[in-house]
Amino acid sequence: MVPSSAQVLRSLTVPLSSTQRSPVPAGLVQVDLLGLHRDMTLLRAFDEQAVAYQGQGRLGTYAIHWGHEAMQAGALRALAVGDWVFPSYRESAIGLLRGMPIETVLAWWRGEPAGCWNPYAQGVANICVPIGTHVPHAVGFAWGARKKGEDTCALVFFGDGATSEGAFHEGLTFAGVVRAPVVLLCNNNGWAISTPVSAQSGARHLADKAAGYGIPAVTVDGGDVLAVYEATREALERARAGDGPTFIEAITYRMASHATADEPSLYWDAERVSDERQRECLTRYEQLLRELGVLADGEAEQRREESRAAVRAAMAVVESRPPTPVSVMFDTAYAVPPSGVLRDRDDVEREDHDR
Amino acid sequence: MKTLVEAVNDALHVELERDPSVFVLGEDVGVLGGVFRATAGLTERFGSERCFDTPLAEAGIVGTAVGLALAGWRPVCEMQFDAFSYPALDQVITHVGRYRARSGGAVQMSLVLRMPYGGGVRAPELHQDSPEAFYVHAPGVKVVVPSTPADAKGLLSAAIRDPDPVVVLEPKRLYRSVRGEVPEGEWLVPLGQARVAAPGEDVTLIAYGAMVGVALDTRAALAEEGASAEVIDLRTLKPLDEDTVLASVRKTGRAVIVQEAPRTCGFGSEVAALLAEKAIFDLRGPVLRVTGYDVPYPSFSIEDTYLPSVRRVREAVRRVVEFE
Numbered sequence: 112m113v114p115s116s117a118q119v120l121r122s123l124t125v126p127l128s129s130t131q132r133s134p135v136p137a138g139l140v141q142v143d144l145l146g147l148h149r150d151m152t153l154l155r156a157f158d159e160q161a162v163a164y165q166g167q168g169r170l171g172t173y174a175i176h177w178g179h180e181a182m183q184a185g186a187l188r189a190l191a192v193g194d195w196v197f198p199s200y201r202e203s204a205i206g207l208l209r210g211m212p213i214e215t216v217l218a219w220w221r222g223e224p225a226g227c228w229n230p231y232a233q234g235v236a237n238i239c240v241p242i243g244t245h246v247p248h249a250v251g252f253a254w255g256a257r258k259k260g261e262d263t264c265a266l267v268f269f270g271d272g273a274t275s276e277g278a279f280h281e282g283l284t285f286a287g288v289v290r291a292p293v294v295l296l297c298n299n300n301g302w303a304i305s306t307p308v309s310a311q312s313g314a315r316h317l318a319d320k321a322a323g324y325g326i327p328a329v330t331v332d333g334g335d336v337l338a339v340y341e342a343t344r345e346a347l348e349r350a351r352a353g354d355g356p357t358f359i360e361a362i363t364y365r366m367a368s369h370a371t372a373d374e375p376s377l378y379w380d381a382e383r384v385s386d387e388r389q390r391e392c393l394t395r396y397e398q399l400l401r402e403l404g405v406l407a408d409g410e411a412e413q414r415r416e417e418s419r420a421a422v423r424a425a426m427a428v429v430e431s432r433p434p435t436p437v438s439v440m441f442d443t444a445y446a447v448p449p450s451g452v453l454r455d456r457d458d459v460e461r462e463d464h465d466r
Numbered sequence: 467m468k469t470l471v472e473a474v475n476d477a478l479h480v481e482l483e484r485d486p487s488v489f490v491l492g493e494d495v496g497v498l499g500g501v502f503r504a505t506a507g508l509t510e511r512f513g514s515e516r517c518f519d520t521p522l523a524e525a526g527i528v529g530t531a532v533g534l535a536l537a538g539w540r541p542v543c544e545m546q547f548d549a550f551s552y553p554a555l556d557q558v559i560t561h562v563g564r565y566r567a568r569s570g571g572a573v574q575m576s577l578v579l580r581m582p583y584g585g586g587v588r589a590p591e592l593h594q595d596s597p598e599a600f601y602v603h604a605p606g607v608k609v610v611v612p613s614t615p616a617d618a619k620g621l622l623s624a625a626i627r628d629p630d631p632v633v634v635l636e637p638k639r640l641y642r643s644v645r646g647e648v649p650e651g652e653w654l655v656p657l658g659q660a661r662v663a664a665p666g667e668d669v670t671l672i673a674y675g676a677m678v679g680v681a682l683d684t685r686a687a688l689a690e691e692g693a694s695a696e697v698i699d700l701r702t703l704k705p706l707d708e709d710t711v712l713a714s715v716r717k718t719g720r721a722v723i724v725q726e727a728p729r730t731c732g733f734g735s736e737v738a739a740l741l742a743e744k745a746i747f748d749l750r751g752p753v754l755r756v757t758g759y760d761v762p763y764p765s766f767s768i769e770d771t772y773l774p775s776v777r778r779v780r781e782a783v784r785r786v787v788e789f790e
Binding site for chain 1: 493494496497498499501519521522523524525526549550552553588589590591592593729730759760761762764765766767768769771772777
């Protein structure tokens with residue numbers, strides 16, 4: 112069952128050192144609140160522009176993250192500079208919040224080699240397409256950092272459907288055994304393409320799955336950016352203190368199609384989607400900021416326009432720059448290429464030149 | 467006239483109607499009808515007891531199908547995309563292909579694993595793989611690859627009725643780009659029979675799946691130069707129809723194999739080995755392969771460079787012809 116977001120605030124399924132819930136978590140000052148807003152706005156602008164570009168044939172199939180900005184921005188903001196993020200395709204643009212050029216993410220969705228980014232540059236692993244297969248990567252990365260004596264943590268995003276995959280379970284098994292400093296953030300948006308979470312698992316809550324691996328879990332309202340921030344911050348605190356992994360189930364509702372190639376009208380409840388859209392995370396956050404008196408009139412719209420302009424400018428760059436030479440596919444496949452690969456590379460370069 | 471994916475859908479309707487033990491399962495195959503609509507209408511017509519939306523777990527789908535087969539069902543599993551089938555390779559290799567032998571021949575593992583496969587559709591990473599070599603290499607498993615709507619229906623129906631496990635690779639590039647006549651009702655194309663897609667005298671182009679179209683286009687281009695190419699559509703990779711391949715090469719004396727998958731240990735290597743073993747004295751030049759490269763499938767903006775093209779196949783034909 113997907114609890115409606117109104118029902119879920121925070122509930123600890125395994126006791127943690129609990130703090131009182133308050134509208135503004137301790138440690139977040141005014142600039143952070145606006146920073147979170149800026150992050151969410153940028154993600155929103157990227158998503159809306161990307162969907163439009165896809166419709167115009169300027170991007171390939173695109174996985175929409177509309178309505179997931181709170182959980183992405185909230186969790187990311189809790190990380191220390193050296194911590195890594197392991198995104199699924201739903202978090203394709205999360206690197207933007209760490210200074211990754213917008214051009215890079217647009218290039219990825221345009222199927223351009225320039226979209227194959229260097230994960231060391233921003234501490235953002237490459238987008239994982241096969242569901243849940245990156246969960247063990249985050250565990251191994253966090254474990255590896257700790258083995259080297261570093262206090263680096265990892266944050267991995269995956270969906271409700273991913274919790275059915277073997278790789279997820281094997282990743283959690285390892286995380287529990289090696290006490291990896293990893294935050295396992297499950298984006299439970301209620302749907303795996305057309306499959307509702309009720310058909311995905313017999314578990315009452317996906318967070319319950321963590322208990323079997325000895326991993327504490329917390330459930331948060333994934334549409335509440337501050338709740339996600341606070342849950343992630345606590346999880347990271349535990350991780351850095353040597354207390355191992357935490358599973359966060361961030362509950363929201365998928366308010367857009369799975370991807371631009373999807374036909375949600377065949378399976379979803381349009382009325383529910385329409386209701387959920389009324390409670391979407393960015394509008395909710397802006398209401399809170401106004402109540403707190405930190406968001407001036409007109410500021411939100413101005414910021415949205417700035418973000419949209421930034422995405423448009425990036426798209427203009429992407430569309431005007433010369434394409435990467437096709438030989439990149441050979442140059443990046445091996446550190447020391449087999450001779451056959453080198454011969455193919457030469458053939459392709461010659462043909463490319465002749466053309 | 468039907469598209470290739472409509473022909474797949476037709477076969478599933480016919481076989482579910484004919485045999486109450488046929489059971490379709492996979493991710494999003496039910497209400498949505500599959501991401502390519504290959505299973506559209508099955509749940510409405512036959513109910514979720516016959517066409518079931520599974521959890522998101524490929525090894526679970528195929529592993530469960532092994533158990534379903536043991537219980538007397540004929541599971542038809544859909545893998546959502548080629549590269550998403552890899553978690554299930556474990557089950558295919560360790561159980562699907564071995565159960566019969568393990569049980570002294572007592573167990574009939576009548577199980578079908580079908581999936582959209584191959585590139586050329588401008589898709590994101592891991593939506594364009596050609597994994598046929600992994601499957602043909604698994605003993606106990608058969609593999610078919612249709613290139614026409616009629617074959618898509620006939621091969622899938624034959625696969626569902628086959629007593630052995632069959633992997634059906636459906637070229638997604640052809641799902642909606644080709645149309646053809648498809649016989650109504652029950653329609654079988656026997657496993658293990660290749661087809662002469664177009665006759666010729668000077669060179670044999672051996673292909674399967676989406677590469678049959680590239681071979682036919684090459685044949686047309688060669689015709690303009692006065693060369694005559696015969697195109698063989700293998701249709702079944704295992705069991706391979708050696709007779710049809712050998713008869714063609716005996717006639718033309720030249721062979722170019724076209725495959726979309728990476729070259730090394732691809733299926734083309736098997737065909738080349740067959741020709742080395744059984745046609746060496748018929749050959750008038752080297753057996754050449756035109757393939758994808760030995761690199762991960764590239765970003766889609768440059769996939770046309772990776773995929774075998776008419777130009778590349780023509781170049782290979784020129785090299786074979788000029789060999790003498």
